Amino acid sequence: MEELRPEFDKRGVKVITVSVDLPEVIADRRYLHGLQATMLSDQALVVTDAFGLRNQGVHSAPPSESAKALPVPATLLVDRDGTVLWRDLSENYQRRSDPSVVLAAMEAHFDTLP
Amino acid sequence: MEKMKPGTKIGLLAAAIAALTAWYWVHLTREVALPEDRTLFVIVFLSCVVLGVAAFIKRTSWFGAVPPVFAIAVGLFFPATMMISEQVVARDSAIEVGDTIPRFISVDDSGTEFDSRSLNGHLVLIKFFRAHW
Numbered sequence: 001m002e003e004l005r006p007e008f009d010k011r012g013v014k015v016i017t018v019s020v021d022l023p024e025v026i027a028d029r030r031y032l033h034g035l036q037a038t039m040l041s042d043q044a045l046v047v048t049d050a051f052g053l054r055n056q057g058v059h060s061a062p063p064s065e066s067a068k069a070l071p072v073p074a075t076l077l078v079d080r081d082g083t084v085l086w087r088d089l090s091e092n093y094q095r096r097s098d099p100s101v102v103l104a105a106m107e108a109h110f111d112t113l114p
Numbered sequence: 115m116e117k118m119k120p121g122t123k124i125g126l127l128a129a130a131i132a133a134l135t136a137w138y139w140v141h142l143t144r145e146v147a148l149p150e151d152r153t154l155f156v157i158v159f160l161s162c163v164v165l166g167v168a169a170f171i172k173r174t175s176w177f178g179a180v181p182p183v184f185a186i187a188v189g190l191f192f193p194a195t196m197m198i199s200e201q202v203v204a205r206d207s208a209i210e211v212g213d214t215i216p217r218f219i220s221v222d223d224s225g226t227e228f229d230s231r232s233l234n235g236h237l238v239l240i241k242f243f244r245a246h247w
Contacts, residue, residue, distance in 0.1 A: 001241065013237045018220070019244065026223035037241075040220040040228055050216040052207030053242050071242040072208075078238040082214045089208070102239070110237055 004099050005036065011110050018042050020070055045069055051076075075102060077109050085109040121169040122178030128165035129181030132188040135159060139192060152196060162189035215240070 001015070008015055015037040019026065023041045030039060040047060048054050048071040055072045077086040086105045135158050166182035166189065174182065209215065215238075218230045 008239070011237055013239050014233060016233070016238060016240045018240065018242045023221060023223045023225055030223060038228060039223045041223060042220055047218045047220050048242060050218045051209045051240075051242070053209070070244045073244060074242045076209065076215070076238075076240045078215055078233070078240060080235050080237060082234065084209055084211050084213050084215060087209065087211050106239075113237075 001037075001099060001102070004103060007103055007106060011106065013106070013110070014038070016040060018047050018071065020045065020048075042071070045071070077105055079110075079113060119173055119175050119178060121172035121174035121182070124165055124172055125169035125174050125178055125180075125182035125185065128162045128169060128185035128189075131158065131165070132162040132185040135162070136188050136192060156193050156196070159189040159192050162186070 007013075017037050017039045019039075019041070020043055021029075021041060022043065026039045026041055042048055045054055048069075051071075051074075053071045053074050055070050072089055075086075075088045076084050079085050086109050088101065088105070135155065139155060162185040166184075166186035169182035169185075170179070215230065215233075220228050222228050
């Protein structure tokens with residue numbers, strides 16, 4: 001996702017990531033996900049549940065993981081008033097929103113805002 | 115030493131391809147870089163299954179049966195994980211287009227509290243993902 005950094009900066013988009021990883025794990029692996037994003041640790045799934053994105057399907061976490069459930073992979077575009085303009089839900093955990101899909105969504109939804 | 119049976123050779127080839135592809139898959143998963151389109155992976159894994167079966171048809175030695183069994187197991191396992199990893203959200207509660215995002219307070223990777231109010235007035239991209247693995 002970090003390859004879209006110039007596109008985020010151009011539009012002044014704040015990027016937030018939410019996962020159940022512990023803060024230190026996120027910090028360790030920050031280089032993979034985006035150096036400039038705000039990366040939240042949602043161990044108790046408080047944020048995930050607020051958005052209704054807890055996975056109700058098969059939970060296949062390795063036994064070493066402490067999280068009791070997981071969010072469904074999802075990407076949201078939100079306008080300045082907090083309204084969701086676009087939502088991409090993954091039906092397969094190994095899938096993540098393709099950067100080109102996210103860019104097209106930003107062009108369609110952010111660039112047409114007044 | 116006795117000459118290697120044709121099936122044993124095919125089995126070894128199948129096992130090598132299966133092992134390399136599986137290693138590459140795991141590597142990409144760790145780097146969160148698995149492509150959206152996994153068709154090629156599925157083709158390669160299923161080819162390993164076909165080669166594994168072909169090895170048995172061509173006959174292997176007793177020990178030579180190990181690599182094709184490995185190739186078939188690996189070749190079936192990875193496509194199977196794609197099939198069972200479907201994600202389900204409770205439809206009535208999942209946030210939708212047109213909804214206002216809820217207020218939330220969380221903590222970032224440096225341990226600093228994050229209040230979603232700080233997003234007011236900004237365009238935002240929020241990305242949920244399972245975990246680093």
